[in-house]
């Protein structure tokens with residue numbers, strides 16, 4: 001018998017251990033009992049990722065072992081929470097929405113609050129002292145509606161950490177801020193925020209630190225929904241280390257306290273980088289690139305941006321207007337200024353591509369379609385769009401997303417059109433946001449529910465070939481089961497968990513239909 005190495009020794013008793021911790025693949029155990037007994041001590045050491053650094057990517061996270069879809073990376077609480085920069089009026093005490101025109105104001109700083117209790121809340125004291133220095137009310141929101149002034153609040157809360165929570169301040173100071181670029185770019189919102197705390201609410205804040213804190217907020221925040229339904233943003237010690245990819249392998253979910261959970265969306269190999277998406281995955285190449293360079297100050301060279309076809313979806317490419325046989329592709333080397341036809345070599349400038357897309361987006365204004373066209377005509381509209389774009393392109397996706405919201409009627413023809421659209425959306429998700437992601441879960445649920453509708457209406461209208469019914473219902477159930485697996489990974493207190501009720505209710509309906517189909521067949525026999 002081989003002598004056990006240090007790695008083979010049970011973490012709890014030191015005896016030879018053949019079992020490995022399923023998460024970090026490092027700790028060994030001789031039995032499940034000893035794994036359970038060691039769980040308290042092991043929890044803090046158990047990691048399937050590590051932080052690494054490179055000149056191109058800065059500090060980032062990478063897998064230390066094979067990570068499977070759904071595996072937990074980590075959960076953590078924020079060190080700082082505040083309103084999003086451009087926000088509707090929101091109470092600075094409890095973060096609930098303020099919707100009445102004659103809203104209450106904090107007697108000292110005059111910022112909107114929902115009650116005296118919130119104005120006097122301990123969490124508001126420190127910021128109130130600073131905000132009250134704005135005697136002319138230059139930065140104070142005055143009216144109902146969205147305002148960029150809430151940008152000041154998160155910045156102020158960040159600056160106050162230096163006094164109120166030095167440990168979190170240290171973490172914040174270590175975060176990437178791109179402050180030199182923010183300073184140099186002369187961004188009007190950045191400049192206004194710095195000026196506000198150096199010239200209006202003068203409290204001795206260091207100007208360089210103001211640049212840093214606002215840069216950190218722009219570069220590292222995550223937005224979540226509070227229990228009051230308002231949008232808030234937060235900073236986290238570990239989350240801030242996720243780099244970006246336009247095809248992310250990590251899925252993030254949050255609960256209403258701002259606690260986030262990061263899980264693997266797909267299988268991740270050892271040493272692979274762990275990435276989230278800072279932009280929408282369903283945005284075209286030029287929009288993603290613009291946002292990443294303006295806010296995050298880098299040029300994306302992820303797998304998707306480096307593949308001119310975006311994994312065969314041609315998501316951002318119009319069809320060549322000359323030969324019509326191929327699509328216009330970005331000319332390569334990371335540049336999107338020139339686009340070239342794969343077949344005939346026609347060259348387009350980015351501005352021509354944008355023109356083509358915006359012409360179509362204007363043409364597909366829903367008011368021209370809804371209530372004015374039959375489902376047959378709408379089907380033809382979708383086909384016509386596919387003459388100009390690949391079926392997985394962003395413009396048909398926009399059109400069919402709108403169409404789904406507008407198609408009325410619960411009959412066989414409308415359900416069939418919806419089914420076609422959801423199948424198309426699933427194909428796009430599988431390529432651009434694969435795995436256990438919320439968007440894919442939502443598409444899977446809708447596809448399952450729509451196939452259920454196709455079957456029910458098909459039977460009622462005698463449009464469906466009855467022997468096909470069992471296989472269609474089976475297909476719908478598989479989609480629903482996968483959706484259920486995805487939403488079960490959402491935190492217990494998250495809003496997304498409510499999808500589970502809808503999934504179960506459609507699944508039960510399908511099973512009832514299966515039973516009645518079976519009874520009908522048995523009855524005939």
Ligand SMILES: C[S@@+](CC[C@H](N)C(=O)[O-])C[C@H]1O[C@@H](n2cnc3c(N)ncnc32)[C@H](O)[C@@H]1O
Nearest residue numbers: 057058059176219220240241242243244296298
């Ligand atoms: C949330 S931070 C991520 C951690 C960061 N790498 C660091 O060193 O602190 C975001 C910043 O990381 C860098 N970054 C993120 N994703 C990147 C990528 N795919 N390629 C190059 N830089 C990236 C950019 O500088 C970006 O502003």
